[in-house]
Amino acid sequence: MITHPRAEELTEAVARWIDEVRPGLDPRNAFLARVAANMLGVVARQQQLGPAAEAAATERFIVLLDHQGEYADLNSELCEKLRAGTLDAATPGLIETLKANVLDQLAIDQPNYRHEGLAGGA
Amino acid sequence: MTVDVLAALPKLAQRLGGEDAVLASAERLSGGASMETWAFAVETLKGVRQDLILRRRSAPFDPDTARSVSLTAEAALIAAVRAKGAPAAPLVHLCDDEDGLGEAHVTARVSGETLGRKIVSDPRFEAVRPKLARQCGEILAQIHATPPPQAAGLKSADFLGELARYEEIYRGSGAERPVLELAFQHLKKHAPEPAPLTLLHGDFRNGNLMIDPEIGVAAVLDWELSHVGDPAEDLGWICVNSWRFGRPDRPVGGFGDYADLLAGYEAAGGAPVSLSRVRAWQALGSLKWGVMCLMMYQSWAGGVEASVERPMIGRRVSETEVDLVYLLEAGL
Numbered sequence: 060m061i062t063h064p065r066a067e068e069l070t071e072a073v074a075r076w077i078d079e080v081r082p083g084l085d086p087r088n089a090f091l092a093r094v095a096a097n098m099l100g101v102v103a104r105q106q107q108l109g110p111a112a113e114a115a116a117t118e119r120f121i122v123l124l125d126h127q128g129e130y131a132d133l134n135s136e137l138c139e140k141l142r143a144g145t146l147d148a149a150t151p152g153l154i155e156t157l158k159a160n161v162l163d164q165l166a167i168d169q170p171n172y173r174h175e176g177l178a179g180g181a
Numbered sequence: 182m183t184v185d186v187l188a189a190l191p192k193l194a195q196r197l198g199g200e201d202a203v204l205a206s207a208e209r210l211s212g213g214a215s216m217e218t219w220a221f222a223v224e225t226l227k228g229v230r231q232d233l234i235l236r237r238r239s240a241p242f243d244p245d246t247a248r249s250v251s252l253t254a255e256a257a258l259i260a261a262v263r264a265k266g267a268p269a270a271p272l273v274h275l276c277d278d279e280d281g282l283g284e285a286h287v288t289a290r291v292s293g294e295t296l297g298r299k300i301v302s303d304p305r306f307e308a309v310r311p312k313l314a315r316q317c318g319e320i321l322a323q324i325h326a327t328p329p330p331q332a333a334g335l336k337s338a339d340f341l342g343e344l345a346r347y348e349e350i351y352r353g354s355g356a357e358r359p360v361l362e363l364a365f366q367h368l369k370k371h372a373p374e375p376a377p378l379t380l381l382h383g384d385f386r387n388g389n390l391m392i393d394p395e396i397g398v399a400a401v402l403d404w405e406l407s408h409v410g411d412p413a414e415d416l417g418w419i420c421v422n423s424w425r426f427g428r429p430d431r432p433v434g435g436f437g438d439y440a441d442l443l444a445g446y447e448a449a450g451g452a453p454v455s456l457s458r459v460r461a462w463q464a465l466g467s468l469k470w471g472v473m474c475l476m477m478y479q480s481w482a483g484g485v486e487a488s489v490e491r492p493m494i495g496r497r498v499s500e501t502e503v504d505l506v507y508l509l510e511a512g513l
Contacts, residue, residue, distance in 0.1 A: 094490050101496055134357055141362040148367050154510050157360050161502040168496040175422045175504040178429040 067103045074099040104167045112163040119156045186237070189281045190221055197274060197287065198223040198231060205230060215240040215249075216405070220290060233273060237285030249405040252286045254333035258404045259288070261330045262380075267323040270391075270400045291400040293391040297426040300392050301435035309397045314437020316398045317385075317419060318445025324401075325379040325412045325451060335380070337409040340372045343465060347472045354475050360502040363509065364468045371513055373458045376411045383407045385415045386424045387434035413454050416442065417462025422504045423470050423497075432463075457513075464508045471501030 064072075077096045081089050113130050120133035128136070140146040146153055165172060187207060194204040205224040209217065219235040236252060250258070252275075259269045268291075276285040300306055300313075329335050348365045351358075382389075383406030391400040419442070425435035433442045439456055447453055478495025480486040 091489050094493050098489070098493050101493075134359065137359045138357045138362045141359060141366055144366060147370075148363060148509050153363075154506060157363065158503075158506045158510070161360055161499055161506055164499040165503050168499045171427075172500050172503075173425070173427045173429050174500065175429055175507040178422075178432065178507075 067106055070099045070103045070106075074103075101168060104170070108163070108167050112160075112167065115163060116160045119159060123152055123156045184237070184239075184281065184283055186217070186219060186235070186282065190219075190235075193235075193274075193276075193280050193282065193287070194221075194223040196280070197233070198225050198229070201226040210234075215242070231273075232290040234270065234288050234290045235282070235285060236288070237276070237282050239283075242284065248336070248408075250333055250335065250407055252284050252405075254330075254335070255404045255407075256286050257330040257332045258380075258407050261333075262324050262327045262401075265323045265327045267320050267327070268398060268400050269404070270402070291391050291393075293393040293399045295388060295391055295402065297387040297424055297435065300387060300390075301426045301428045301431070305394045306392060306436075309392070309394055310436045311441075312397050313392065314433040314439075314441035315445035315448075317390075317433060317437070318416075318442040318447075318451070319449040320398060320401060321382070321385065321412070321415050322446045322449035322451030324382055324385075324415070327380045329380045329409050333407070335408050337378060338414070339375055339378075339411060340414075340462070340465065341369065343414075343469065344368055344372070347469050350476060351472050354472075354479055356475055356498075358471075358498065358502065360506050361468065361471055361498075364464065364505045367509060367513065368461070368465055368468065371461070373411075373413065373461045376413065376454075376458075377452075378409045379412050381408055381410045381412070381415050383410075383415070384418070386419045386421065387426065387436065388424055390434075411462070412451065413458040413462045416446065416454055417459045417464075418466045420459060420463040421466040421470060423467065423500060460508065461513055464505060464513055467501045467504045467508070471498050471505070474498045474501065 074096045077092050081092045084092055117130045117133060120130070120137060121127055124133055124136060137146070148154060165174065190207050191204045194202050202223050202225045205222040207219060207221040209219050211218050215238060217237050217239045219237075220232070221235060222230055222232050224230045238252060242251065256272050256275045259272050262269050263271065270288040270291045272286060272288055274287040276282045276287070294300055294303075294306070301310075344365065351361060351365070382401060382404065384403055385401065389401065389403045390398050391402060393399040419434050420432045420439070422429055425431060428435035431437055432439050439459060443454060443456065443459070474494050474497045477491050481488065481491035
């Protein structure tokens, strides 16, 4: 991995610069600048958490589908089986697998999102 | 057609306020891809002031393919629901060629707050917040009791039809998302029984409600997605977690409970709707919002929209996936 600077230091520097110039922008561009800074946050978290998240998701797919494979292939296979109805919400382990995977993804995309699981019972 | 709104407004001010009226202020509030909203004020020499809102279409409109209705239809809807007591900002003027503003209408400006996050968390709304869910139920009953105005030419939608429409869009995107796939198949198998169709607002959620700290819901905004459909669609849409603004514990808009929404609905004459129906439509709502996020990313990827905002919205799909997986786990 290249250092001096590391990739996440580059994204951090841009994000800081955006925050610096933001107060001088008109409302529309100030909003877009905040979006842009948030995007750099996603990139940074994906760099940091993405590889482990994908490895964990692949492991879960392997257990659920009961064979080895690459993430993208297993993901496609799962989608096909869900579409065909071979697997459904009642399949043991399915909901748990999907939940763990999308929670890992949410930790990258929007770590502050207060999701339905925090509702405290419907 | 390019329209200089600021140049056209002084003439409109005279038309609305009389020959001695002037344009006292004008400010563009928001500009979506196809619709603009302006706040403006008209003042006469005697100092009589009217605070108004102009909505105008800024992109060509095709009534056959659009899901949204024309502003003329919106004007008819506003009049119809107001006759039933629902709080929509009263129509002041439907623009014509003389105004030079294209397709547009003018309504009274109702004061209050529309920002969802403020409504759910600002101390100013603490007193009124517990009343909002019930008010929403009452207002929805009034809207649903309104005969759909013939002139509006509304489209109709039902659960399986909506599901099929969004599944087609999802297939076309080429994305492979197991949770969305599961949700499509599960909701297809567990679709609620069809209900008698009524007039719907079509986008009834925290963000389209003008909230006054004293009286609560002062106006329901943005009627452009109005259609005819299952009453539970409107009731479920305001419960989608994506517009609870950080308060998943308050399922109705981030400010209230299901029971209050449904009690208000029945008290105002709405036919009873079960919580499970609301939750099914809520899940379909999360699924639709997830697919819309994919579409917004695609409009950027395909070069249709250049905004920096669009690709980021694509990363909101995962929020709907997490919400959906919890709804599926709880049972639908």
